[in-house]
Amino acid sequence: MGEKNLLPNKQIILKNYVQGCPKESDFELKTTTVSTEIPRGSKGVLLKNLYLSCDPYICHLMRHDSQSLYILSAIVPGSVVRGPGVAKVIKSGYGKLKEGDYVWGVTAWEDFSWNFYPEKLLVKIQITQDVPLSYYAGILGMSGHAAYVGWNEICCPKQGEIVYVSSGAGGVGHLVGQFAKMMGCYVVGSASTNEKVDLLKTKLGFDDAFNYKEGDLRSKLNKYFPKGIDIYFDNVGGKMLDEVLLKMNINGRIAVSGMISQYNLKKPQGIHNMFSLIEKRLSLRGFMGPDYINTYPQYVEWAVKKLQEKKLVYVGDVIPGLENVASAFVGVYHGHNIGKRIVVVAED
C-alpha cells in the first residue's frame, strides 16, 4: 500500500476511562493517517465526517465498567471516540451507498472514518433543498427521531394532558415540548438558566418553564403543576425523577429518555418514591430511537414539512472545529448548550 492511498487524519482519542464528569483532559488530539483502500470482501464505507453530535449518553460508554450500548460499543482508552454524526461517503464497498452520498449514523470524532456495518449503522440522507445538512446531526437524525419515538410510542399522549419535559432546552427536550404542543397538551419545561427558560416560553411555545437550579425543587414542581403531571419526559433522572414521581397523576406515563444528571456519578442517586408506581398505576419506560428505525422515514418526511412550514423550530448549538469537540462535549454536562450541540468537522 503506497502513500498515495493514505489520508492524514486528525482524531480525538480517549486517554483514560472517564470518572465523574468527563473533562477535556480525558481526550487528546492525535494526527494519524487512514487508508483509502476498501478491505477486500468488506462492505466498508469510508466517511468524510462533517457534523458530530454531542450526545450525553456517549460518556456512559467511556467508563471502565461500560458495556456496549445498543449499536454503540464501549470506548476504551487509546481508541478514537465513536458517536453519531453526519458524513459524506468518499469510498464505498456497500452497494446501497456510493461516493458523494451523504449519511447520518454512527461515525467517530476524526476527519475520516471507516464504517464496516453500513447496513446497520448508517442511514442515507435524501437531500432536501431548504434543510441544512447539519440538521441530520440533530432534529433529522438520532435526537429528533428519539424525541418523536419517545413522544409517540412511549408517552401515549392525549390532547389536553399535562406534560413536563426536563432538560427542555436540550437537543431532545426542545423538540418533545413542541411535539406535545402540536398535540394540544399543556407543556412545562425546565432548564438550567433563565436564558433557556425564556427561549422555551418565547421561541418554542412551551406554556411555561422554570429554572430548576433556583429554589427548592419540590416547591417548583408544586407551583408549576398544581394539577399534577400526566406525562413526564425524563431527560435527567436522579432526584428530579424521584420528586416527579410524587407529582404524577393516576395512570401517568414516564418516558425515560436520558439521565444526564446521573451519567457522571460513581453510583447513581437512588429513586425512593417507587411506591407511587403502584399507588398511581404509573408506567416508567426506557427506550432507544433505533429500535423504531422503521418509523424514521415517516418522521423525517413529517419533520421536514413542519420545518418548511415554520411550525417546528430547531435550535442547533453549533461549535466549529474537530479540535473543539472535547470541550463542546464536556460543556453539555454543565448545561452550556442551548438546543442540540453539534461540532462542524468540515462543511462538505
Place this chain on the structure above:
Amino acid sequence: MGEKNLLPNKQIILKNYVQGCPKESDFELKTTTVSTEIPRGSKGVLLKNLYLSCDPYICHLMRHDSQSLYILSAIVPGSVVRGPGVAKVIKSGYGKLKEGDYVWGVTAWEDFSWNFYPEKLLVKIQITQDVPLSYYAGILGMSGHAAYVGWNEICCPKQGEIVYVSSGAGGVGHLVGQFAKMMGCYVVGSASTNEKVDLLKTKLGFDDAFNYKEGDLRSKLNKYFPKGIDIYFDNVGGKMLDEVLLKMNINGRIAVSGMISQYNLKKPQGIHNMFSLIEKRLSLRGFMGPDYINTYPQYVEWAVKKLQEKKLVYVGDVIPGLENVASAFVGVYHGHNIGKRIVVVAED
C-alpha cells in the same frame, strides 16, 4: 332505637399510626355494638364478616402520612381497620344485594360492618358447589384477580420467556407462577424459607426456586438466571428490584405488584440501577386489580374451571378467630404465611 336493633360487635381498632413493621401492640380488640337499622335513604349493606384477607399493602394505609389507596381510604388511630374480605349480607338497602347473599370486597376487621358504597366496594359471589367460600378472600377475590391482571395485562408474556416471581409463595406470587407455567414460560420463584421453596418446586410446578435469605442476592440471581430475566413480577421492591434490574433482558417487563420489603421502612430503599431502563428498554409498571374489574367475571369463570380440573393449586393459610387477625397480619411482614393468609371470623 331500642336495644333489639343493636348487635354486639367485636372490632380490631388501630391504636396508633404504624411505624416500621406493624406490631400486635398497634391494635386493640374492642367490643361495641352495631345498629342493624339501614339509615334512611342510604344504600347501606350490613355485612356479617366471614373471612378477612391479610393484605400487606394495608399497612401503607396506617402510617401518619398515608393517603387513600384507590378504593381504600387511610386508616386513622381509633378507627376499625378496613380491608378486603368475604361476608354475608344480613341487611341491604341496595337493590342488587339481598339478605343471605355472599359478597367479597372492602369490609373491616370486626364481626359486622356497614358498607355504604356497595356498588363500588362489593362484588356478589356466585356460589359454586365445590369451591369453598373462603377462596373469595384469596384466589377468587382481590389477590387472585391481581395476579391475573398483573400477569396478563402488565407482563405481556410470551411462551418460552424467563419469568421471575419474588414472594413466590405469597398470596399473589404462588398464582402468578402457575399462570406463567400454563403459558409455557420458564418460572423461578424466590421465598424466605426452604419449606416454601420446596412447595414452589413440588406442589406448584415452578421450574426452580430459591431461598433469597441464604447467601448473596446477586450470586443467587446469577445462578438461577444464567440467561437473564424477561419478566419480573415484583412483590417485594427495594434491593431485590434494584438487583433484578441488572439481570433483565432487553425489552424486559416488570410488573410492580407489591413492595412488601418497603412498606415498613421510614424511607424506602433507593433504586440505583435505573439506567438499565434505557440500556435495556425496560418497562416498569404499577397496577391495581380493581382498575380491571371488568375482567373479573372472565377470570373467576376461568379460575373456577381450572380449580375444578385440579390444574390450579390454591394455597390458603387459614388462621381462626377475629381476635387473631392482628397477629396474623403482622406475621405476613415476617414471612410467616405460606400462600394467602386469611382469618376466619365466622363460618357462615
